[in-house]
Amino acid sequence: MDTTHHHLHDDIDYGTPKSVSEKMVTLEIDGFEVTVPQGTSLMRAAVEAGTQIPKLCATDSLEPFGSCRLCLVEIEGRKGFPASCTTPAEAGMKVRTQSPKLADLRRGVMELYISDHPLDCLTCSANGDCELQDMAGTVGLRDVRYGYEGLNHLKDQADTSNPYFTYDPSKCIVCNRCVRACEETQGTFALTISGRGFESRVSPGESQPFMESECVSCGACVNACPTATLMEKTVIEAGQPDHSVLTTCAYCGVGCSFKADMKGSEVVRMTPWKDGKANEGHACIKGRFAWGYTTHKDRILKPMIRSKITDPWQEVSWETAIGHAASEFRRIQKKFGVDSVGGITSSRCTNEETYLVQKLIRAGFGNNNVDTCARVCHSPTGYGLGQTYGTSAGTQTFKSVEKADVILVIGANPTDAHPVFGSRMKKRLREGAKLIVIDPRKIELVSSAHIKADYHLQLRPGTNVAIINSLAHVIVTEGLLDQKFIDERCDAEAFKYWRDFVASDNNSPEALESMTGVPAQLVREAARLYASAGNGAIYYGLGVTEHSQGSTMVIGIANLAMATGNIGREGVGVNPLRGQNNVQGSCDMGSFPHEFPGYRHVSDDATRSLFEKDWGVSLRKEPGLRIPNMFEAAMDGTFKGLYCQGEDIVQSDPNTQHVIAAMEAMECIVVQDLFLNETAKYAHVFLPGSSFLEKDGTFTNAERRISRVRKVMAPKAGLADWEATVALSNALGYPMHYNDPSEIMAEIARLTPTFSGVTYEKLDQLGSVQWPCNDAMPEGTPLMHIDHFVRGKGRFLITQYVPTHEKITPKFPLLLTTGRILSQYNVGAQTRRTENVQFHEEDRLDIHPQDAAERGIQEGDWVGVTSRAGETVLRARVTERMQPGVVYTTFHFPESGANVITTDNSDWATNCPEYKVTAVQVVKVKHTSEWQENYHQFNETQLRLLKEKVVAEASAAGGR
Amino acid sequence: MNAEHLLKMANDIGTFFEAMPNRQQAIQDVATHIRKFWEPRMQKSLLAYLSTHSDAEIKDIVRDALREIHPA
CATH class of the missing domain: 2.40.40.20 (Barwin-like endoglucanases)
Known part of the structure; x- marks a missing residue:
């Protein structure tokens, strides 16, 4: 295990958030001079000066609250004992954090807390990580004079309803940190303090158990709790971790940074990392708690083969499985041609692994039949933003939302699908940013705790382009264009064509109202708000892309942002919310059949010869098959073999019956996955996958941020995914030589201009970088298109609304x-x-x-x-x-x-x-449907064939 | 390859570019799109289908574009 990163994270709690002021003030704390940004609390300034002031209700992820009375200080020339958490540092202040009087006051405070707190410290789950215990030690509490006979909460019952954490009110000191975390960090407002005085207790909803409340199990309250009141069940069971490793979540495209808190090679807890730039210390139920699958009994840990999908599986060694897969691919290619096989890279695997799979296909298979699940989610983003701006990615950082004045959410549901970013967005909305939601459904953002959309354009599914054109129509015809931006930054001729197109009456909100179902007046008002409220930021999701006009809509969004000058600075931009953890990365790494890493078309001679020289093979200049084309070719009998890494096309791709027919038409399907997923039930070779905890590498999130994934345990099946791909390539006769994923990244950097400055050393040093990262931008590029678009001039494109072929009829209404x-x-x-x-x-x-x-x-x-x-x-x-x-x-x-x-x-x-x-x-x-009955039967059979598997000889098992 | 699917896809591409003001450029753009994103057997299947189905409902812009890619 790489141990060098242990020093990479700093766990100091500064007590209050960092001030962003550029003006500095100098003061004296305990005789030491310290200079801090204006607005910094005395508590935080003291930490900067090297002194921890005792505290309980303060923590640096939350605004100060000033209730525990433990952080009192003395300020020269001032009366009393102000709380250091709520008192800002001022120039020339002389502050004392320790004095006999302060010590006395703090002991008195602690004495009161402890008089109503169980003294089971030795057996308490927070033992080793309890701020109350620490503070009792810090203030030198030696005696509690009040006795324990009076009224207390020691017998309060714990709420264990949530599967991941318990709430034990007997240990609660009513510091409010959990309540504030639920409000400030998560934005759900599920917790309150009910009752007053002695009666006051933390309460989810209206004194409900956690599971029945509004709680979304993000874990922010648990993270904020200074005692054992809110505690992860895994810590209660296993005890405190002995070390931590920084890594990146393997769920959605937000790409949260986590500390994997470990005991040896077992994960005890996943804690969101406060310096992680994607999440700034926040998490959601998935990343924070739902990692138990990594050790689930369903994981398949031995390679398996079978000749027909009606045969029981046979466990074999890695060598046998890989050798069999390679010989099958070569047999098929010999019989059906070079182009009869292909592969699918995984958006859940690392950049390095994805890069290797596409390299294996292009160089080892000798064709371009490689695709990835972005095909079924954000491929239109790649096309649309590529055509208009010149690059296939979002334009901003997540942090940029803090500067947005109006937020336009189109076909995305961030509070469910990108929850941590959703919380960051909600925070900005609570600060007063305006909100327009374009969605057929009343998603949570339309109306939830302290959030209300200014406009909800509840359109009919399939009419996105009509809406975007009518918004543009209003902007053009009501004089809301940012003409200066357009003149300076955009192609003039393309703009004129576009302007004339959207200005036509056909594109007015009134003309399109009957199709979209959205009242024209609402469209007009929303357009005025977006164009004139200051910084306008667009966030969109699969509700934009997964349409027959998905690419047209992405272009329409890009047009709208250019027309209003909302590109190239903080608070604006076009922000695709990417689905999977590494879907951005898998696209960057050349997973599409038409392009090499860095979005360069395979027909580009200079690029192709660069790769040919480096890889030592000749490469095809024609595009390969996309996933749906692979299915069609399989039905046609010209596509017979598939290497599918970490994706479940049978469940996730549309028209399941068509996909299954294609699966059944193939002769060799190799699935590499953690589980026998739906696709694996049609497979002939199963290669056990490794979870994100079992390998080194990088993920790239929706803001182009490249973050390290770090191995915290050995691969449970013996090989990390990249090692299995190397072995397969070697067996195919195209040798790959890598000892470590850092060598793969070095190759990516060598061959990809936007990644040329990326190294693991730099990622260790900076935490993460956003591509492009090269000589011009050695520390990465948070904001794109600042002075000019990547393609030079921004290109407006006409976006004619074309209704989908999928029509409602009396039969399908x-x-x-x-x-x-x-x-x-x-x-x-x-x-x-x-x-x-x-x-x-x-x-x-x-x-x-x-x-x-x-x-x-x-x-x-x-x-x-x-x-x-x-x-x-x-x-x-x-x-x-x-x-x-x-x-x-x-x-x-x-x-x-x-x-x-x-x-x-x-x-x-x-x-x-x-x-x-x-x-x-x-x-x-x-009754269930016929399909479901068939599925049930097929599934039972496949599970039986797995159960009846022929177990490998001991000598061959797990062999590397 | 299912030629009817391919024809539908080609016509959808044609529909997007048909809206462009410069017809000649639009034909080029359709051709470029098919060349850049369609694997050769897709292109061949469609051409083969068209050669035997003179009544196929193909948009003019697509027919013109295919001629650009594969001159008869």
Whole structure:
């Protein structure tokens, strides 16, 4: 294990947040001079000077509260004993943090606290990490005069309802840190202090158990608690960690930085890292708590092979499995041609691993048939932003949201899908930024605790482009353009064409109202707000991209930001919220069939020869197959072999029955994964994957931030994913030589101009960097397109609204849209194997009360959902979050068959599937669908074939 | 490859570029798009289909673009 990073994190609690003032003040603390930014608290200034003032209710992630009376100080020339947490440092102040009087006062305070606190310190779960115990020691408390006979809370019962942490009120000192964390950090306002005086206690909701309250289990309160009151159950069970390693979360595209708190090679707790730039010390239920899948019993730890999917699996050594896979790929290529095989890189694996898989395909297989799951999520972002701005990524840092004056959220649900960024956004909204939400559903941001959208444009699914054009129409025709920005930064001719296009009456909100379902007046007002409220920032998600006009909509968004000059500085920009932890990275690393790492087309001779020289092979100049094209080619008999690393195409891709037919048409499917996922049930070779805790590497998040993933335990199956790819490549006769992922990153940097300055040493030193990171920007590029666009002049493009082919008819009168929820992650392979199932145990169909009533459907009824592609059965949830005519479901459970219903329609430019618009009928039913019955049977068979596996000989087991 | 799917995809590409003011440029753009993103067997399948289906509903802009890529 790499131990050099232990010094990389500093665990000092400065007591109050850092001041961002540029004006400095100098004062004296205990006779030592210290200079701090104006607005810094005396408490924090003292830490800067090397002195920790005793404290209980203060912590540097929260605004000071001044209630515990422990941090009192003396200031020369002032009366009394002000609290150092709430007193700002001033120039020339002379502060004393210690005096006999202060010691006396602090002991008195502690005596009161301890008189109503259990004295079971030796057996307490916080032993070793208790600020109350520390403070008792610090102030020299030796005696508690009040006795324990009076009224106390020592017998209060603990609330253990939450699967991840307990609330033990007997240990609560009512410091309010949890309540403030819930408000300030998370923004959920689930906790309050109920009662007054002696009666006051922390209370979720209206004195409910945690599981019944509004609590979202982000863990911010647990992190903030100074005692054992709120405590992780894993710590209660295992005890305090013995060391910590900084790493990066493997869930969503926010890419939170975490400390893996370890006991030996076992994880005890994941704690959000306060200096992590993506999350600034915050986390969500997934990253913070849902890591139990990494040691789940379902993990497959031995390679397996079988010749037919109806055969039992056979455990074999790595050599045998890899050798078999390689010989099968070569056999297929010999019989069906070089182009008959391909692979899929994983957006959950590291940059280094993804890079190697695409290298194996291009150099080892000798074709460009490589794709990645970004195909089905953000490929339109790559295309749209590439065409308009010249680069395939978001323009900002997450921190930029702190400077936004108006936030436009389009087709994204950050509080569920990107919760930590959602909290950062909510914080800014509570400070007064305006909010426009464009979404068919009433998502949480539309109206929640202390947040209310100024405008909710509740459009019909499939009409995004009509809305964006009508917003642009208002901006152009009402004189709201930023003409100076346009003249200086954008291509003049392209702008004129675009201006004339959007200005036409066809694109007015009034003309489009009947299609979008959004009142024209609302569109007009929203457009005026976005264009004139100062810094306008657009955040969007898969509700933009997963449409037949996904790329057109991304272009439309890019146009709107240029037209209003909202590019190139803090607080503005175009921000795609990427789905998976490394989906940005997997795209950067050349996972698309048409481009090499760094978004350079395979037909570009100079780039290709660079790679040919470095890799020592000749490379194809024609693009390869994209995932949906692979399926089509498989059905056609020209695509027969697939290497699929860490992705579950059978569950996640649209039109499941079509995908399965394609799977069954192939002769060799190699799946590399932690679990026997849905795709693996159709596989012939299973290579056990390694979790993010078992390998070194990097992930790149939605803000282009490259962060280290650090190995905290050995790969449970013997090989990290990158090592398995190296072995496969070697067996294919294309040798790869890497001893460590840092050598892979060195190769990436050598061949990719935007990564040329990236090294592991730099990442250790800076924590993370945002690409481009090169000679011009050696510490990375937080904001893009500052003085000019990457492509030179920004390019406006005409975005004609074209209704989708997917039409509602009397037979299919409703529109289905799909999405994710907070506690589950995508196909659920990870989160379904954690206690998160307690929060979401099945996928449901959300339906508006009116549509439900028309069909005699009540909450909890089984309903059949039928589309042109297929039928499945789910339980109904009747909710006004939906608009009439629109239904919604998630796709976290394979048996739900959400993608049995979705169709083959896809984005015109990228083939990104149209998950967000499917015409369906919904009826009350009594039985599961035929597809579900077949699925059930098939699944049982596959699990039996796994159970009946032929176990490897001891001598061959786990061999490397 | 399912030629009808390919035809639909090609027409969708055509629809996007059809809206552009400069027709000649738009034809070029359709051609470039197909060249850059379509694997050769997709291109071949569509051409083969068109050669045997004179009644195929193909947009003019796409037909012109395909001629640019694969001159008869």
